[in-house]
Amino acid sequence: MxxxxxxxxxxxxxxxxxxxxxxxxxxxxxxxxxxxxxxxxxxxxxxxxxxxxxxxxxxxxxxxxxxxxxxxxxxxxxxxxxxxxxxxxxxxxxxxxxxxxxxxxxxxxxxxxxxxxxxxxxxxxxxxxxxxxxxxxxxxxxxxxxxxxxxxxxxxxxxxxxxxxxxxxxxxxxxxxxxxxxxxxxxxxxxxxxxxxxxxxxxxxxxxxxxRRQLADHAVDANGNRLALTSLTHQPLVALAGIANPEAFFGMLRDRGLTLDKTLALPDHHDFKKEDLKALSGRTVLCTEKDAVKLFSLPAPPGLQLFAVPLEFSxxxxxxxxxxxxxxxxxxxxxxxxxxxxx
Structure with a gap:
């Protein structure tokens, strides 16, 4: 509907x-x-x-x-x-x-x-x-x-x-x-x-x-550690977004030269559960800062590398x-x- x-x-x-x-x-x-x-x-x-x-x-x-x-x-x-x-x-x-x-x-x-x-x-x-x-x-x-x-x-x-x-x-x-x-x-x-x-x-x-809005040149993990996006350019990635326009986030990641092996477009304000992350075990996952405030509080399954990519807006x-x-x-x-x- x-x-x-x-x-x-x-x-x-x-x-x-x-x-x-x-x-x-x-x-x-x-x-x-x-x-x-x-x-x-x-x-x-x-x-x-x-x-x-x-x-x-x-x-x-x-x-x-x-x-x-x-x-x-x-x-x-x-x-x-x-x-x-x-x-x-x-x-x-x-x-x-x-x-x-x-x-x-x-x-x-x-x-x-x-x-x-x-x-x-x-x-x-x-x-x-x-x-x-x-x-x-x-x-x-x-x-x-x-x-x-x-x-x-x-x-x-x-x-x-x-x-x-x-x-x-x-x-x-x-x-x-x-x-x-x-x-x-x-x-x-x-x-x-x-x-x-x-x-x-x-x-x-x-x-x-x-x-002007663009993604930062780095990603951040749950502990605040930074990772340059350039270090992710040659590996398959999963991108997820529970925002009003997930495709905009995915497009900006691709514009940074990243390869998105899988994208998960979720409803705005998606209520993440630990089950959402279980299927991503062993993958490198990129999300928005808005999603990260929920995802970083969840227990991570084995092998999951989860990073938030900040938005630079001015x-x-x-x-x-x-x-x-x-x-x-x-x-x-x-x-x-x-x-x-x-x-």
Whole structure:
């Protein structure tokens, strides 16, 4: 069923046309919901700290997490104290939780775990992002700015800067769910709060800032040991990925001159079990950093060599310059003591 919907999203074929009336209803619901929040009928919450929301208006992944990591590192390099909040998709439990280095991935979610390990920033997850942000500021009251991983449609949390992320799919066929991939109207949403648009793919579908993404020239094992990718060029490898677009990862490995004897494309946020690794005994396996936060915690079968290949992601300098221009007046208005009070 998912593959059929993908065909509908990417075309204006017969299935998309059949689903078009449902999409119209969805669009009406989206507009009414946004209006209720704007009018204050549905309650939203503002915190005494600038909030940057990174998300997308299409279903699936488009590179949000690499951008969150890049944003946090950029802001930290400016001396800012940055916190991150997320829903923690696929995690067990709904309560608010601080993600620490030793937090089980099934309790935090794979993406928050990856963000915490990549940035060492305070990361909180909760089913309601307002709860996560409340608890983050209670624990770290001197926080200067908060980045929200996903949440463009979580209007209960007021935000100061909205960043929409797109991959090569762009807006797909331009129709709302379920006839298309859009959660919200596009480009209509561009005129209703979106401050910055960043493209993470190779070919930008429309105007916006661009970024560079490529694999690092090394892989990393569970103990943090590095291995040059060039040392793997003449041996058959297994590549696996439980991300939104596994083929993109496989393609980047091949571009590095690696020979993939076998590829395993798994669903996004795949819940890895030790049985997944048993069939790979005796093989050299490459995975993404996102998958590694789960796989490295599993017992390895005999002979398995498992490595994660880091992704090097960097938005163009003009993107960061535009972000700085938006953020500067917000930082200048911060109270002398940052805290968890709301207004």
């Amino acid at each position: 998912k593959n059929i919907l993908l065909v509908a999203w990417r075309t204006r074929g017969w299935l998309a046309c059949l689903l078009w009336p449902v999409a119209q209803v969805h669009g009406l619901v989206v507009r009414v919901r946004r209006s209720l929040y704007r009018r204050g009928i549905l309650r939203s919450r503002r915190f005494d700290v600038p909030v940057i929301v990174v998300g997308n208006v299409v279903v699936g992944g488009a590179g949000k997490t690499p951008l969150v990591v890049a944003l946090v590192r950029q802001l930290q390099s400016q001396g800012l104290r940055v916190g991150v909040v997320s829903r923690g998709y696929g995690r067990a439990g709904r309560h608010s939780l601080e993600v620490r280095a030793n937090t089980p991935v099934d309790a935090s979610g794979d993406e928050p775990a990856l963000i915490q390990r990549a940035t060492d920033a305070p990361v909180f997850v909760a089913d309601r992002r307002t709860d996560a942000l409340r608890d983050l500021l209670a624990a770290y009251p001197a926080t200067d700015v908060v980045v929200c991983d996903d949440g463009l449609q979580h209007y209960a949390l007021q935000r100061d800067i909205e960043i929409a992320v797109f991959d090569d799919q762009g807006a797909g066929n331009g129709w709302l769910l379920p006839a298309g991939p859009l959660r919200e109207p596009w480009p209509g949403r561009l005129d209703e709060g979106i401050d910055l648009v960043l493209h993470t793919g190779q070919q930008a579908a429309f105007d916006g800032y661009t970024s 938005p163009e300098p003009a993107f960061f310059a535009a972000l700085d221009a938006l953020l500067a007046p917000l930082l200048s208005q911060l109270p002398s003591s940052h805290g968890h009070q709301t207004h």
